[in-house]
Amino acid sequence: MAGTFLLELVSPEKLLLSRQVEMVVIPAAEGELGVLPGHVPAIVSLRGGAVRVYEGGQVTESLFVPAGFAEVTPERVTVLADEASPLATLSRAKAEADLAAAEADYAAAATDTPEKREAAMDRLLSMRVKKELAEAA
């Protein structure tokens, strides 16, 4: 198997994950991004989706992140998530409620500035993904 690199997943409230992994798939703004050791340095922003951690050829951990950033260097990946919750703990009812709230926000933001509308849109999309993930889990 190829080498490993250090994955760090942090939210503002705590350091969630910090260990050597073989591969991680992160939901970058422009499509899923699979990172192996020795990746080109990059800074990406994230959309809502699942961060999947691979060890020994298998997904050992998958967490939902609603938004955030990631810094990729050849020997390290740092994911700065707004929050993160393991897929297994997602509840369908909660996800549906969040989605409804996001939809309401988006509707309310219809007359707002473009930036705010975009922020609401991002949130809405991320909540949709959350619901899908919650249903799949």
Next chain:
Amino acid sequence: MPSLKSLRLRINSVKSTRKITEAMKLVAAAKLRRAQQQAEAARPYAERMARMLGALGAAVAGEPEAPKLLVGTGKSDIYLLVVVSAERGLCGPFNSNIGRFARNRVRELEAAGKTVKLMSVGRKAASYLKREFADRFVGEVSFANQKRVSFDDASSVAASITAQLEDGAFDVCELLYNRFVSVISQTPSAQQLIPAEVPEAAGESAQAQYDFEPSEEEILTKLLPRNLAIQVYRALLESGAGFYGSQMAAMDSATRNAGQMINKLTLNYNRTRQANITRELIEIISGAEAV
């Protein structure tokens, strides 16, 4: 000389005060530990955020269209001071220290001909500064009814700062809070939020050429508000930890003082009692002799 009864009452009342201050000290110590843990847990995010910002700042440095949050408005006429204090008192000089610090800063800036606006986070800062600067207040936030501050609270403070920046309500934003140096020492300090202080990208990341996805600007416009929120969050946590540290110290000395007072009063009480007994004896003996 006070009567025995009134002395006894005073001793009892000081004793119950000591019980209360002692309990408050223990509670503050327990909460301090939790607050410190919370502050430590937030540190990794802030560090990584600073590292990323360093890399991004280097990438967009010198571009004319850099976001306002990063470079400010280019002027420095109107200052917004965000003052963070505690919600409650009984914590020694904690609140008045930050209040005095803020007041001096306001005077200093106004002496230099700047316009100052104030925003308070925490009830105590508001009540302290309103006595003198009520007309400069533009906002007031209070987390009095919740046990601990969450990141969302900090985000809402940051969002209101950002909104004011977009309206052109100020040019420079400073955050004043009690920095947590140690359990017994907190220093009021000021941190400039806008224009952002971009940390120097150090070592490896300085040389690394990053790919940005999407563009630097787009990431930066998302990252900067977040960075602002994290700075506010850190200040809130430090101030929170400092509050409990200060409260613990204040309650500790209050407990000690109460102890001293009890000793003094007890001595007084015993002397008075003895004096009464002696007096009674003299009365009896001299009565007996007279017969």
